[in-house]
Amino acid sequence: MLNRVRSAVAHLVSSGGAPPSRPKSPDLPNATSAPPVAPPQAPRSPPARAGSGGAAPARTVEARASFSRPTFLQLSPGGLRRADDHAGRAVQSPPDTGRRLPWSTGYAEVINAGKSRHNEDQACCEVVYVEGRRSVSGAPREPSRGQGLCFYYWGLFDGHAGGGAAEMASRLLHRHIREQLKDLVEILQDPLPPPLCLPSTPGAPGSSDSSQLVGPQSCWSSQKEVTHESLVVGAIENAFQLMDEQMARERRGHQVEGGCCALVVVYLLGKVYVANAGDSRAIIVRNGEIIPMSREFTPETERQRLQLLGFLKPELLGGEFTHLEFPRRVQPKELGQRMLYRDQNMTGWAYKKIELEDLRFPLVCGEGKKARVMATIGVTRGLGDHNLRVCSSTLPIKPFLSCFPEVRVYDLTQYEHCPDDVLVLGTDGLWDVTSDCEVHSSGPSSGPGGPGHTPGPWLASPQQQAGFRG
Amino acid sequence: MLNRVRSAVAHLVSSGGAPPSRPKSPDLPNATSAPPVAPPQAPRSPPARAGSGGAAPARTVEARASFSRPTFLQLSPGGLRRADDHAGRAVQSPPDTGRRLPWSTGYAEVINAGKSRHNEDQACCEVVYVEGRRSVSGAPREPSRGQGLCFYYWGLFDGHAGGGAAEMASRLLHRHIREQLKDLVEILQDPLPPPLCLPSTPGAPGSSDSSQLVGPQSCWSSQKEVTHESLVVGAIENAFQLMDEQMARERRGHQVEGGCCALVVVYLLGKVYVANAGDSRAIIVRNGEIIPMSREFTPETERQRLQLLGFLKPELLGGEFTHLEFPRRVQPKELGQRMLYRDQNMTGWAYKKIELEDLRFPLVCGEGKKARVMATIGVTRGLGDHNLRVCSSTLPIKPFLSCFPEVRVYDLTQYEHCPDDVLVLGTDGLWDVTSDCEVHSSGPSSGPGGPGHTPGPWLASPQQQAGFRG
Numbered sequence: 001m002l003n004r005v006r007s008a009v010a011h012l013v014s015s016g017g018a019p020p021s022r023p024k025s026p027d028l029p030n031a032t033s034a035p036p037v038a039p040p041q042a043p044r045s046p047p048a049r050a051g052s053g054g055a056a057p058a059r060t061v062e063a064r065a066s067f068s069r070p071t072f073l074q075l076s077p078g079g080l081r082r083a084d085d086h087a088g089r090a091v092q093s094p095p096d097t098g099r100r101l102p103w104s105t106g107y108a109e110v111i112n113a114g115k116s117r118h119n120e121d122q123a124c125c126e127v128v129y130v131e132g133r134r135s136v137s138g139a140p141r142e143p144s145r146g147q148g149l150c151f152y153y154w155g156l157f158d159g160h161a162g163g164g165a166a167e168m169a170s171r172l173l174h175r176h177i178r179e180q181l182k183d184l185v186e187i188l189q190d191p192l193p194p195p196l197c198l199p200s201t202p203g204a205p206g207s208s209d210s211s212q213l214v215g216p217q218s219c220w221s222s223q224k225e226v227t228h229e230s231l232v233v234g235a236i237e238n239a240f241q242l243m244d245e246q247m248a249r250e251r252r253g254h255q256v257e258g259g260c261c262a263l264v265v266v267y268l269l270g271k272v273y274v275a276n277a278g279d280s281r282a283i284i285v286r287n288g289e290i291i292p293m294s295r296e297f298t299p300e301t302e303r304q305r306l307q308l309l310g311f312l313k314p315e316l317l318g319g320e321f322t323h324l325e326f327p328r329r330v331q332p333k334e335l336g337q338r339m340l341y342r343d344q345n346m347t348g349w350a351y352k353k354i355e356l357e358d359l360r361f362p363l364v365c366g367e368g369k370k371a372r373v374m375a376t377i378g379v380t381r382g383l384g385d386h387n388l389r390v391c392s393s394t395l396p397i398k399p400f401l402s403c404f405p406e407v408r409v410y411d412l413t414q415y416e417h418c419p420d421d422v423l424v425l426g427t428d429g430l431w432d433v434t435s436d437c438e439v440h441s442s443g444p445s446s447g448p449g450g451p452g453h454t455p456g457p458w459l460a461s462p463q464q465q466a467g468f469r470g
Numbered sequence: 471m472l473n474r475v476r477s478a479v480a481h482l483v484s485s486g487g488a489p490p491s492r493p494k495s496p497d498l499p500n501a502t503s504a505p506p507v508a509p510p511q512a513p514r515s516p517p518a519r520a521g522s523g524g525a526a527p528a529r530t531v532e533a534r535a536s537f538s539r540p541t542f543l544q545l546s547p548g549g550l551r552r553a554d555d556h557a558g559r560a561v562q563s564p565p566d567t568g569r570r571l572p573w574s575t576g577y578a579e580v581i582n583a584g585k586s587r588h589n590e591d592q593a594c595c596e597v598v599y600v601e602g603r604r605s606v607s608g609a610p611r612e613p614s615r616g617q618g619l620c621f622y623y624w625g626l627f628d629g630h631a632g633g634g635a636a637e638m639a640s641r642l643l644h645r646h647i648r649e650q651l652k653d654l655v656e657i658l659q660d661p662l663p664p665p666l667c668l669p670s671t672p673g674a675p676g677s678s679d680s681s682q683l684v685g686p687q688s689c690w691s692s693q694k695e696v697t698h699e700s701l702v703v704g705a706i707e708n709a710f711q712l713m714d715e716q717m718a719r720e721r722r723g724h725q726v727e728g729g730c731c732a733l734v735v736v737y738l739l740g741k742v743y744v745a746n747a748g749d750s751r752a753i754i755v756r757n758g759e760i761i762p763m764s765r766e767f768t769p770e771t772e773r774q775r776l777q778l779l780g781f782l783k784p785e786l787l788g789g790e791f792t793h794l795e796f797p798r799r800v801q802p803k804e805l806g807q808r809m810l811y812r813d814q815n816m817t818g819w820a821y822k823k824i825e826l827e828d829l830r831f832p833l834v835c836g837e838g839k840k841a842r843v844m845a846t847i848g849v850t851r852g853l854g855d856h857n858l859r860v861c862s863s864t865l866p867i868k869p870f871l872s873c874f875p876e877v878r879v880y881d882l883t884q885y886e887h888c889p890d891d892v893l894v895l896g897t898d899g900l901w902d903v904t905s906d907c908e909v910h911s912s913g914p915s916s917g918p919g920g921p922g923h924t925p926g927p928w929l930a931s932p933q934q935q936a937g938f939r940g
């Protein structure tokens with residue numbers, strides 16, 4: 001099965017002719033620069049281009065629709081049935097029609113082995129136009145000036161406990177990013193450093209001058225330089241948070257069930273921003289070298305963050321859990337004996353005398369794929385999960401989950417790329433059974449080369465590990 | 471001045487003949503294996519070898535004495551006066567007598583440029599014998615068996631706001647480490663994995679068997695493997711905490727004023743453990759390659775940890791500080807405008823509307839050497855500082871400081887070393903004016919080579935950056 005997915009993806013990436021040369025004017029709107037029209041379209045229709053979502057924040061979401069797959073797959077009702085067939089387990093990739101995804105994007109997915117009724121993953125590939133909200137200088141914008149910005153966007157959403165969160169994220173997260181970037185349209189195109197302070201209303205003078213500052217301490221009189229890049233990172237971080245808050249607000253009315261890991265890529269003004277919240281993974285293959293563009297957030301990798309939170313806010317443990325970690329569950333008969341443990345400050349282990357409260361359930365337990373927070377969830381970052389509770393309890397798990405991504409930046413202008421170079425995004429199902437090197441060696445190997453090539457994205461969304469074993 | 475220190479250190483490291491070959495039996499006690507005698511000696515005497523400190527935990531500390539320098543400098547009263555002379559600023563290194571420090575350890579220090587009355591830094595170099603506390607198996611120990619363990623120890627303590635904490639740490643931290651290792655003497659010498667559980671009393675059966683575990687969740691029925699190495703790491707981590715707690719207990723009676731960064735190295739059973747709490751730095755130079763063995767903990771590198779704590783425990787901010795970071799101090803006239811900020815979750819920056827509480831002092835401010843927590847302290851990990859308060863306030867700063875080190879492990883048995891290889895420990899004063907590469911290139915270059923050599927340590931403790939500028 002793995003080979004089937006590999007072949008499908010390799011075919012997609014390599015068969016479409018030349019890999020795209022770097023967009024000459026990434027800040028120029030393309031087809032998505034159509035003037036704003038009103039609210040987002042129904043989910044079964046092709047997704048509204050983000051640029052057509054209008055200037056209003058993405059604060060509403062249409063009524064929950066039936067199960068769907070990424071729109072770029074262009075599945076007919078029959079195709080959707082086949083994609084959803086656990087027995088057949090067809091590999092899905094976009095049709096080989098004239099209409100290709102940007103940057104020769106490849107995609108492959110397969111239904112899971114039966115752990116959930118539907119494939120709960122989603123994916124998204126968009127070109128998004130950002131119209132400036134207003135002139136930050138307060139002056140009326142000149143119509144002749146290039147006002148907008150355009151970004152390329154790819155998203156992979158690994159859903160769990162329902163497909164609602166992944167579906168909502170695939171439709172709306174890029175709009176939240178667009179909203180966050182609206183304030184920055186002029187700033188990002190201005191070679192000067194970003195102003196530290198903006199006027200509250202257009203026309204009012206901004207204050208980016210610190211000469212009037214008098215502080216008793218030298219640390220207060222200094223002024224940090226903030227880069228354009230860090231503004232984009234901040235915009236993406238806040239977009240994730242706003243997406244998560246929207247899911248919390250609308251979960252009841254719209255059945256936003258479950259949660260999802262989110263791995264998204266934004267290409268803007270020459271730089272690739274890879275934002276990861278969850279256990280998906282992104283790599284760039286450049287001239288045969290593998291550059292990790294994300295790290296996984298799991299109960300193991302985030303143990304100390306989780307334990308610290310449980311330690312500082314013991315009420316979140318509800319008297320049912322202990323923030324301490326033991327190498328296995330403590331048994332009542334071991335009271336008074338000394339067992340290995342580690343707390344939020346430790347990376348090593350030491351012995352401690354077992355007391356009554358050490359018999360509580362461990363906040364973090366298990367190893368590898370079996371590691372869990374509160375014996376329930378195996379990822380510690382993502383979107384949604386607002387209704388997630390500990391089994392047989394009302395204790396919410398969400399406080400321990402973070403919706404914030406780690407964002408890594410890759411400056412495309414700093415490197416030479418060859419036609420085989422590729423950016424690969426995969427959910428854990430891919431990486432559980434395939435190493436970075438294997439993914440690389442099974443990638444495309446044809447297509448014209450030469451300077452100016454950029455790594456074409458390659459998305460794989462096998463929902464479950466078993467999905468690749470056949 | 472820098473060259474004077476460099477020369478002194480290079481001389482020390484290179485002049486003593488052959489670099490030490492790896493100790494053949496690092497677990498055999500050497501001269502320090504003398505039978506325990508009673509409490510620690512007075513601080514102006516040569517420090518009691520740790521092995522002679524007796525089996526009692528290091529829970530008491532002798533009365534505060536007058537200012538001193540590391541005992542291995544063997545300073546006469548006249549030498550001590552010269553070492554403490556801000557005008558002369560003599561470089562101090564151990565006398566070139568027949569009695570050399572273990573592993574051809576080199577050392578150099580210079581008094582600061584006048585920021586404090588005395589040099590508040592301290593250093594320590596010891597060979598410590600650990601006698602097992604008891605047989606963990608419960609069986610009486612066979613007298614013929616090698617019962618003890620020996621570790622080599624180097625410590626560098628960068629004091630601030632008084633020399634008491636650094637002095638106390640230099641005399642006692644290795645004893646705390648020894649105490650923590652006492653339970654592990656047999657376990658570390660046993661090739662079997664460490665038992666997960668120890669009996670509460672010798673003779674009682676231990677429980678390291680999980681076959682009786684029945685859990686509803688698979689994560690609860692698993693059992694983690696704990697390595698010997700992670701036990702040593704845990705022992706060092708807990709020793710730092712116990713040292714800090716001892717300082718808190720005894721600060722009133724013994725004038726343990728100030729705080730200190732602590733950078734210590736433990737060599738035990740073939741591995742080098744480098745534990746760092748503060749902004750000192752350790753590197754290993756191996757065949758010309760530089761291997762970083764620590765990272766610095768400052769308000770900048772620990773910004774998110776500090777902000778998270780302020781966010782989760784706002785009472786620690788006393789209504790005086792905000793956990794948000796702004797690129798500079800917010801001014802009252804900017805109320806209602808939008809300024810760049812970042813919170814505990816963000817690495818990027820975004821704009822927010824300035825509200826009244828944003829006018830509070832920032833928890834973290836400044837950049838580089840000027841970065842401060844609560845406008846007061848420029849390091850975020852270390853020992854002591856229990857009395858440290860915000861200037862003109864009763865607000866304690868200690869809750870934001872961590873006494874826990876990050877421990878990195880270097881397996882000496884995995885690498886070949888040449889005679890120029892060296893482990894360098896330096897306080898920030900060294901690294902502020904000297905890059906890793908410069909330190910390397912000014913190191914020793916003579917002495918017989920050959921396999922089996924180990925990196926000899928090299929300690930430099932210039933108290934202040936200015937101390938190197940002359």
